[in-house]
Amino acid sequence: MDHDMIIGIHSIAEAIRNPERQIFEIVTTDEGFQEFKKRSGLRDHEIPLNKVRWLEGHALQEEAKKNYRDLDLEFQRVPSGIFMLVSPINIYEPTWIYNQLESRIPIKILALDQVTDAHNGAAIMRTAAFYGVDAILISAKGNFGLGPGFSRIASGATEHVKIVRCSALPKTITKIKELGATCIGLSEHASGTLGEMDHSKPICLVLGAEDVGMSHAVSRVVDTTIAFKPAGKIKSLNVSVAAAIAMEKIFGAV
Structure with missing residues (x-):
């Protein structure tokens, strides 16, 4: 497995704070990103905006399905309108x-x-x-x-x-x-x-x-x-x- 897929606002925030994690991409809806900013406790400069890709809700779920397939896992609907792809945990x-x-x-x-x-x-x-x-x-x-x-x-x-x-x-x-x-x-x-x-x-x-x-x-x-x-x-x-x-x-x- 060459990457981890992380869902859940607090889980994403803690992974961003972890210097050992390489962030590949944050996929989010506009609403999901605003909710993430409000609840994550991260300051604006801590969020790597150059890694963010915005999608509509349905397109985000379809993108999530592809990543679940890549990880050989059964798809579960992504909550909060946001997920992140990062380097695997050690x-x-x-x-x-x-x-x-x-x-x-x-x-x-x-x-x-x-x-x-x-x-x-x-x-x-x-x-x-x-x-x-x-x-x-x-x-x-x-x-x-x-x-x-x-x-x-x-x-x-x-x-x-x-x-x-x-x-x-x-x-x-x-x-x-x-x-x-x-x-x-x-x-x-x-x-x-x-x-x-x-x-x-x-x-x-x-x-x-x-x-x-x-x-x-x-x-x-x-x-x-x-x-x-x-x-x-x-x-x-x-x-x-x-x-x-x-x-x-x-x-x-x-």
Whole structure:
């Protein structure tokens, strides 16, 4: 893929602010551009007007369809009358995490095991950016994938949280542990609860898919597993909601 297509006003604005992104084109209607200027928080000089192409509403949607086809994605109507084409987001190798840990930098890592739903993945990414998570670790197989819909829901978070992709999540988590990080898995089947956190150490929070949880291979290598005990009749949570609660307890209590 030689470019990303970004939709959503806040996502476009954060990508424009990201110096690592090369802006190819902003496609917009007159109304969409005025709304973008009003809601993006960008100053006039920050918007690259030489990259803007104005279209009527129907023509913009047809142009969007072409880009969805180029990305081999199913078309979704573009909201707000604006989208942007930019250079792809950088996907990092696990060595980025290893280098941080070897430098004794107390980074925050979130590992997602078999979380394949893009809506959940994007919501988790947005919450991770809120809590200052440095990197989201995913497996090359069985991940949520990226795309325009993901960028819209993530609301610009992909510009602030590094995506690290590995070939084998259990092996990578084991290496992270060896380099001094505490790896905590969240599982509704766990009996443990969260004790006092040592925030001077790097922490890796591990979450599994909401239907099956963490894989056995990943469960075996984390330091500890914890569960949230329900106080009501509903016994489980959507994975993005569980992720938000876990990040508040683990990354927010500093």
